[in-house]
Amino acid sequence: MRTLLLLIAPLALAACGDSTPSDATATTAADSVATTNATVEPVPTATVTTTATPGATSTPMSETSTPIPANAPPSACGADKAAKFVGKTATPDVRAQVIEAVGHNRIRWIGPDTVVTMDFSEGRLNADLNASNRITGFRCG
16 A cells, blocks of 8 residues: 555656646647637626716716716717717618717717727717617717
8 A cells, every 4th residue: 555655646746746838739829819718797787876066967887888087078079969869779870860960970889798998088979779779878988
């Protein structure tokens, strides 16, 4: 029994040693990226409430929301001009009408599975869409 232990111990210790792959099995970062099946977990929905600010309301934030600075004017991106399109399906014609109404084409059409950057751009209009491609709201960002 003791002899068996003496034979197995070096094998167990070898398994804990350096695990650097040999040249024949080495992979590059590009190989790793190409074979990775990563998934992204959704960000939970939250409600942000500001107080002691005139006109502040509770604003539901979706996973694509970005905070709006307190000093941003409400119509910096044209969200107030686009509000009349809420509830309409975002067809190419409706999208063209929104561009005409706000006077620029810096618009992100954000669906439920759309990945967007979290940078804030005061003059950019975000158009939120539901799974049926219906416009659910507009916000600057």
